[in-house]
Amino acid sequence: METVTIEKVNFVKILNDVERLIQDVEVALSKEVNKRITDIETNKIQGKTEKELDEYLKKRGVKIA
Numbered sequence: 001m002e003t004v005t006i007e008k009v010n011f012v013k014i015l016n017d018v019e020r021l022i023q024d025v026e027v028a029l030s031k032e033v034n035k036r037i038t039d040i041e042t043n044k045i046q047g048k049t050e051k052e053l054d055e056y057l058k059k060r061g062v063k064i065a
Helices: 008-041 048-060
Strands: none
Touching: none
16 A cells, blocks of 8 residues: 655645535435424324334435444
8 A cells, every 4th residue: 555645734635625625515415304203293203213213214215234
């Protein structure tokens, strides 16, 4: 494996971009999580068993292991 040398100035720019992207992902996930919590609290989710809740999540694009 080769070693790559990055100047400190460039590394700081990359690090700042990565931090911004992580924050954007955090905000997006937070919004989705809050929607799901609202669905649960307002009984929009009728599932009572783990299987039914897994099916609910699968319909919304969440991969269940």
